[in-house]
Amino acid sequence: MPVDFGSVGPEIVLAGTGMLLILLSAFVAKERQRPLAYVGILGILVALALSWADSGATGTALAGMVRLDPISTFFRVTFLAAALVVALTGLDFVQSRGVSVGEFYALLLLATTGAILMALAWDIVMLYIGLELLSVLSYVLAGFFREDPKSNEAGIKYFLNGALASAVLLFGLSMVYGLTGTTSIPGIAAGLGRAVQGPMAPVALLALGFILGALAFKVAAVPFHLWAPDTYEGAPTPFAGFLAAVSEGAGMAAIIRIVFTGMAPLSSSFGVWIAVLAALTMTVGNVTALWQTNFKRLMAYSSVAQVGYILVGLAVVTREGISSVLFYLFAYLFMTLGVFAVIAALSVQGQGEDIADYAGLGQRNPWMAGLLTLFMASLVGIPTTAGFMAKLGLISASVSGGYTWLALFLAVNSAISVGYYWNVVRNMWLRPSPEGAVPARRATSAAAGLGLAVAAVGVLVIGLLPNTFYVFAHWASFIPGH
Amino acid sequence: MLSVAVFLPLFGALVLLFVPEAQRRAVRAIALVFLSLSALAVLLIAIGFHAGQGLQFVEDVPWMPALHVNYFLAVDGLSLVMLGLTALLGLIAAIAAHGITERTKLFFILFLLLQTALLGIFCAEDLILFMFFFDVMLIPMYFMIGIWGSGRREYSAVKFLIYTIIGSVVMLIGILALYFHTGQQTFSIPELARLVASRRLPVVWEDWIFLAIVAGFLIKLGIVPLHTWLPDAYVDAPIPASLILAGVMSKVGAYGLLRVSQYLLPSAAQHFAALLAVLGVITIVYGALAATAQHDFKKLVAFSSVSHMGFVLLGIAAGTQLAITGAIFEMVSHGLVVGMLFLLVGVIYERTHTRELSRFGGMYASLGSGGGILGFAAMANLGLPALSGFIGEFFVLAGAFTVFRTEVFWAILGIVLIAGYNLWMLQKILMGPEREEWKGLPAINGRELVTLVPLMALCVLLGLFPNSIIHVLHLPVQQLVAHLGGQ
Amino acid sequence: MTGVPLVDFLVVAGLLFAIGLWTALRRTNAIMILMGIELMLNAVNLNLVAFSRYMPGDAMRGMVFALFVLTVAAAEAAVGLAIIILVVRRRGVVDVNKVNLLRG
């Protein structure tokens, strides 16, 4: 069997750049590693270009371990775009903390590779490898600031929970293998199709439960979400953004791959459970966020809530549902990374990460405050922003798919979410600056400025001219087996 | 032409971004110029408008073809009237924003944004575009209340925001359900209206969809028991924002009822007509009673506004040509009257720094012609004939009489109460012995008169020659009534 | 070997998984938790290998999967141990429940 490496070119470039960076950072002094970040960014750009050029390709590669199809292409592009924004906006932050930029970017690129592999996987072994690549590097990234006790704590908590979830996932996967005798996802689908007819159907459901639980952990759905706030708060800010945009997306991709495609014969079972999960997740995420004082922790709960919204699209189990999920993920990446970019940029300028520290920002730094307001409006789902169009898609899918009650849940939750998103906005514009607030410094580095601009333009363009993106998401939402 | 009118203010806002904050006069002047230009565009549209035709000035281009959403703007008589009101009150509110001396630039940027959203709502003929504008207006209003407001401004602002968002998301669900259940892959209001005749929707669905859509509009309209955001927002907002809130934004709810729920879901509208009528009457009486018990001038005006919106709802629910025409007239008239009242609240507050009614007294002489204008406004508010408010209420109730007789009799109780609190307010503020502390207050000045006199003049003109706007309403109302299957 | 039925393997694997789980949830020492999780992974491996042995058809897949799990678990354990050591060094505790700066 010839092994086709051509179709995984982007991943090779990405992983290669990552490894190169590790190598280079061993030879370059920490203070002078900024250029290494540009190398990393270049690597991402090349990967992005390659995957764009390759976007029409369909077929399996790597001996049937990965499959290129619209949806995996979509995820690949999405993750690369997210990684790009993280890389651009995180640079100043990472550098300012006196750690090895090269190592950070190396890990970032490799973790992205893992995420992409999860989306591409056409075999559960590859899925597992991608997942572990992403996870293990994420544990390191979470604890990357070795001198920072919060970062340590984020690392250890994420690690312990993540390892446990991996074990649970593997247990479920082993059962699937036992039931079907194969590790290939289409093979599993076929095998399960036979198994659910026979006496082993309960075992299939058992496997579904394990796998869904473990992936729910990855996307931080309630009640599997508890690691998220601690990790987001403790982890380096750019990585927290990465968690929200890429890691969760990878979880969603894995759900679509293994649950929606591989376990498609059980689709009558999981829709309603995902719906319950969605309702629980958005509600708990939102109400808990109401009490947060740390901005990053708030964003963690926000991402929990957003995952709840996204799960609405999955619960519908229709192509419209998947399409709306993809659109949402794409839109979400810009808004959430935008927020983290602002947090990072301000943090570099010496501002604290508590919401109270944002008081009076509207007068100290109106541009930053304006951008943050835009992202917040998008997270709430107010028109002209991507968030509105994304929510429109979800509601549309759930209404057309017969989940109107879930849409109503979403409505109530949107209103609750105003409570905390707008708390930040209120602090920025309605409150005076606290004593000793950091004075305005408008200038940011070119990289951070570019990253912020990408996020803001993304939010606005998707919000105002969403058609292309809808078409893109719809095209990508075709999944085999549905 | 329509897009020009709608987006001129937004363009102004973009221009303002690059004007330095310190140039307060320039900021204000630029804002006024753009608002005037937009008003001029509306005027040109009005001149070019033919009362005998349906939708005019149509701009219909695909916007999100994948979702069958179009950028579809057009005006009919109803839109035109609302556009006129919006343009006028926008201009007046901007003049009245003279007192905004802090963060002026931000204020006018938000104000212009708001104006674009409001103008957009009234000529959007695509449901998603409508929702788009409907939600966009929240943000500037939030900031206007939150930053330049008074009292519990933060609470009021966020309450306003949360209330309206929940309403609008529920409405969005309703609109999407409508879309999917018609199965025609269009959000265009005229298209959907054409489908109404074939009655494709299952009845149960239509009812639920109707309720979802109406909920959002009733919140906006401030109908009891969904009104509680309204007094807080009206009272704590700065005067120009209160003016827009009460004068234009609350009309969005009524406009939505006419344009969307009643028009596209006529059989559900008939199912729930009695419910809406009862809600309308409750609102009239409840609002009037609550207004009677207020000690705060602005709060009184706020509850009065609630009460008047009850008439609008009653008229819309009745669904007869007379009642609906009356309701629309009442919307316009209330916009003018409540505008005057909020401006006068501002005039008095600026001089006395209080809104406590019990602290006023004998101010007729000290306000110059302001006292007379307040009297005029109160009389207009209580529906004195020959002023515009009368025509609206009269035809709402005359038209509703055939349909909802009992409700009309209850509404009549409201009319008495409305007279009661208005007179009581006049008595408290203008009459009685002159208080020592208010002696020598500056009389009403030219800038304030510039804002008030056009409203007064229009109030009289519309009261004497109501046909001037009713003749353009003829066709849209007739279409609506025909949909509803009524007279 | 052939005398042992598949179900015996599965029972043993299930017991291993349960023991690992118990360890991970009951012991507060981070290292012990890590070991518990490793036990769970071993249970999985046992499963995979047993299935692979008893399955008709493409028998090697399970074995290969188990190999991957072994490798990856080793990497994971290494990273985990590094993180744990870092924490122990900075905080002086190995009890995970005492590492709770972040909460709420």
Next chain:
Amino acid sequence: MVGYAWIVPALPLAAYILHVFVGRRLKERAAYFGVVAMGLASVLGVTILVQAAGGASAHVSVPWLQIGRYSVPMGFTVDPLSAVTMAMVTVVSWMIEIYSLGYMHNDPDFNRFFANVNLFVAGMLTAVIADNFLLFFMAWEIMGLCSYLLICHWYRDSSNARAATKAFLVTRIGDVGLLAGIWWIFSITHSFQFSQLAPALHAAALAPAALTAIALLVFLGPVGKSAQIPLQIWLPDAMAGPTPISALIHAATMVAVGVYLVARTYPIFQLAPGALVWIGYIGAITAFMAASIACVQTDIKKVLAYSTISQLGYMMLGMGVAGSMVAGMFHLISHAFFKGLLFLAAGSIIHAVETQEMHRMGGLFRKMKATSITFIIGALALAGIPPFSGYFSKDPILSAAAASPYPLMFWLGVLGAFLTAYYMTRACLLTFFGKPRDQHVYEHAHESPAVMTVPLWVLAVPAALLGLFAAGAFRSFLAPGYVPPSGGPAASALTLALPLLGVLVGALIYGGGRTAFRVAAIRALRPLYVFLKQKWYFDQLGLALMYIALGVAWIVAAFDRYVVDGIVNGLGALAGLLGRATRTLADGSAQAYMLTLLLAVAVGLIALQLIGG
């Protein structure tokens, strides 16, 4: 000329506009324009009356509003009813405006006064010639507004302000009844045109109860405006306004427009005989009750106010029982002249002595001959002593009541007539005769200037002579072929005798300083006296109702604040509480997170096995 009748209201309206826009600059001179305008209007009004008497009539209507298939035209109509009333209104108003030039001279708000008066007259004239309900109602409310504005002309006095508010509110209650009536009629006839209503209603063949309800709703308007029981309570308080206003609005014109409305819509009432009975009773009770209260009033304007209410009651009684509006209308016209005269004369007295308390007057005849004589002429007319006009206008009403099947109405009427004569005698004696009771006031008194006395004389002429010369002509003009019902000679004798008796009793009690007797009488009749002094406790009733309304308002406001708002805030707090609970899940312990994760998996597995399979 009849086709140009719209000019008549337009003239005072023009004067009003002049006052509003340039009044401040012209100072008191602006009022002359109004007086001239009113003079022209009077000439025009009388000319139109003369032409109408010659058989001319006009109906002009222009399209005004089109809503769907309903068209609402606006127009005016000149027929005997409107011609007569218009002539009366113009002349009385003109006289009162002239008089006011003197009376209001040097008032700081002179211009506002004249502006409002002119607007009022314009409104009144519009109402009179209106050919449809809508225009009529608009004018009717404008009148109400002017009444309000003029009652609180001296707004710095809180009691004036309260009186104005009360007047507006109480009449408003009647107005909404009228509105409901208009809507009801419109819902059947699809028209506001007076001329079309009755035929259309007749054609609709409604149930009698519905017709009665409609007619009574319409009648509720006049009950408020014309101060019929139980809405009469505002009119005495309305005396807070300047006295010319009391004469013009609260005696001669506006309060009578309620009666005029009944006359205008009489065909509707004729369709609903049940309603006419109601009208008759309400009129009779009002006539008697107000007369009884007037007997104990000491304020000269209050006496006149109650007498106005009482006379309005007679007009309504006439509407109710006479089978035609002509009796009531004639009383309206004659009342306008003599009551206008009485108020103006009273004003002249007040102007002179600066008090309204009759107990501080006395002996003024010697000092104010013209005022006194004209006042007495008015009083005689009011008391119904022949040959003064009041007799001729009141007699047909009472004899119709006697002829009706409701004797109570007649008895209330004649007893009221007796009381009327009594209290007017009392008023005249207390004011003009006897010894001056307050020497200071007496010395200060003087006759008013000619600008005030001339109008008195002008009004005294019709007050005295109208009945004698015009009664028959009036009847044949307004209701040709109408034969008034006769109550028989006994009734006629009573109507003639009781007023005379009233004069006699009044003279006995108040003539020649019999103070001791008076005090004794009051002591003997103490409960009755208190009852009358308290105005039959109607004010208290009204106040109680107002407090109930305010209480309900307060409850609603509190409900809104604590319950409705409370629920909303409570929901918010609930979300917060929920969040507080869910956040305790994240207690910081990694192991607890792991446990939660596994428990969730376990729950999911069990649920999947139980339900999902």
